[in-house]
Amino acid sequence: MTNLAHRSTPIAGSKDDGERFISIYAGKLFDSHSQQLLPCRVVSISRDSGLVADVQEWGPEDVRGLDFANDASLVDLREATVLPGFVDTHVHMFLHPYAEVSWENQLTQESLVERTVRATVHAKRTLMAGYTTVRDLGTEGAEDADVQLRKCMSGPNALIPGPRYFCANRAIICSGYYGPKSQLHYHQDGVDCVTGAEFVDGEVECVKAVRKQIGAGADWVKVTSLSTHTLPDYRPRTRMADVSTATPAKAVRTFSPPELAALITTARGLGVRVAAHVQTWRLDLLPENGGVDTLEHGADLPADLLPAVAASRVIWVPTLSVFYTIDTARAPGGLWDRAAKNFQAALKAGVTRIACGGDTGPFPHGENALEMKLMVRLGAPWRSVLRWATLGGWEAVRSVEWEGALGEARIARLGEMREDARVVGDNEVPFGALRRGFAADIVATVGDLETNFARAVDKDNIVFVMKGGKIVKMNGSPLV
Incomplete structure (x- = not known):
């Protein structure tokens, strides 16, 4: 030779x-x-x-x-x-750790210029950690800066160093279901015109939002289909907190079936895939039932759905890292404990269409490998994890073409x-x-x-x- x-x-x-x-x-x-x-x-x-x-x-x-x-x-x-x-299929390049500044304060007290400069630093750290591709699932109040950041990181003579970058622009959510929330004007979505997502109601607005985002350059569409989350401001009934502790914490469905169908059908018709933020899964979210392409989070996956998920072509992004880093107590029955046991149960049930995505941003960019480490720690074979972080990332992020x-x-x-x-x-x-x-x-x-x-x-x-x-x-x- x-x-x-x-x-x-x-x-x-x-x-x-x-x-x-x-x-x-x-x-x-x-x-x-x-x-x-x-x-x-x-x-x-x-x-x-x-x-x-x-x-x-x-x-x-x-x-x-x-x-x-x-x-x-x-x-x-x-x-x-x-x-x-490596591929991180769930990042937020315009966020930095909540241990430094809360999510709400980042959106309402840091300017778009500051957040964009931070994103360029995050991009380089991500690339140097070995992550050559990411999918950003929402600017969280940074408007359309992800589309412009993608341009700056692309091509043989990129303006700034960073990974191959796929973006979803603004997550889509129903009115009243997302923060930041005004403490003075209770009917107002957002604070000082800053919203963490795009608010839509009804099928017409759903169709319009998807068309506008794709027209603005989004690679993906992200919908929030169940409102429970680790952050209180994601939930719709937080205004009940002064008289009820149980009500604000309940998982509430956001979009009606016709609204969700309108979102997905419109995106697919334009050649764009759909990711869903959801903590508790439902059968109608599986692609075989007209659902989405990737399911994000899913820390409370019902045991009776595991066989259907295992047989589905949906790709699951468990985001173990964000649960691990936010739930610092990690007590039995807590968020991390549930997420860990849920992941282990899914593995035992034969769920293998998985991609690595830590919800990076609430924990430091550059520490993306935490997701792989946690998967192996919870019993996943390291060879499978490497596949999920490489070829599995491609399968999750690629376009319909x-x-x-x-x-x-x-x-x-x-x-x-x-x-x-x-x-x-x-x-x-x-x-x-x-x-x-x-x-x-x-x-x-x-x-x-x-x-x-x-x-x-x-x-x-x-x-x-x-x-x-x-x-x-x-x-x-x-x-x-």
Whole structure:
């Protein structure tokens, strides 16, 4: 076998064609399809397209004579484990930890400029932690800043460093069900014209809101379909708190079936998928029953629904991290205890269509790997968790155009077509696997995934990060 850094690759023809390559030599490589650690693999990356061109095995004779120290086309990760870039499917880039400033005060006391500047810092921390893709499920009062942030982080010459960014703009909720809430004007939604979500009532307003958000550039639509949450201001009957403790805490359905159907049907008709914030699931939320594509949270999943969820094509994003960090007491019967037991029951029932998303923002950006750590701590196999955090993230975030046979055909075309330039946008390529035609979103850890998973995925052990064929972190240090 010839030196792979200088060989012809199937995607490009010969080196004389002018296409430039980077070759990453990995001691081990995690295959997110087979969930296996493959020894001695070299990944060839097209610098021009930002896609994986080839993955092959290497032996001692193949690296003999290679000048890793001085050849910029070679990356020596022979002492590390290489993986697809991690995906966090539930973040809020415009929030920072509630332990620093409460959710309500962030919305009402921090300007849009401050919140946007913070978001740029959060984006870099996320990328440096090995998360090359995120899905932001709501700006929480920061208006349309996510669409503009996405533009600043996209393309081969991005204005700021950050992950591949999918956004949902503003969560959609019914009037009276969300904060911040005025303490003077009880019929007013929001404070000083700042609302944490977009309020709609009736089928006509539901349709209009979805159309407007998609027209504004949203990749996803997020609906809040059950009002109970860890924060009191999410609930509709908080004004009863001075005379009743039980009433404000009750889970109350938000949208009526016709309203929910209008939201989902409109989004799907425009080629956009739907995520639902929900703590207690219902059968009508499953896609087989006309429901949504991903279910967020679900800490109180009814046991009798587990078989239906296990058989469904819905993707569950448990957001264990936010329950763990907000419920600092973690007492028996508390929020974290219920969420943990619920996750374990779901695993036992065979629920496997899961994606990693911690609801990052209420806890620090850059600590996204907490979700993976908690999953393994609660008994999930580490190989499954890595799949959920890579290929599972792609399956959750991708648009409807990538589903089924059509999506597979598109991937095949990316693998076969000659890429002399970047002819596809940041959010138009597959990711989550190190295979030909997939985005060259790649990370490496010096930790041992098999013996100490939590340490291996921790940001301090992520020594290499590449996004779209561009190296942004090397030897543990940021390059951007």
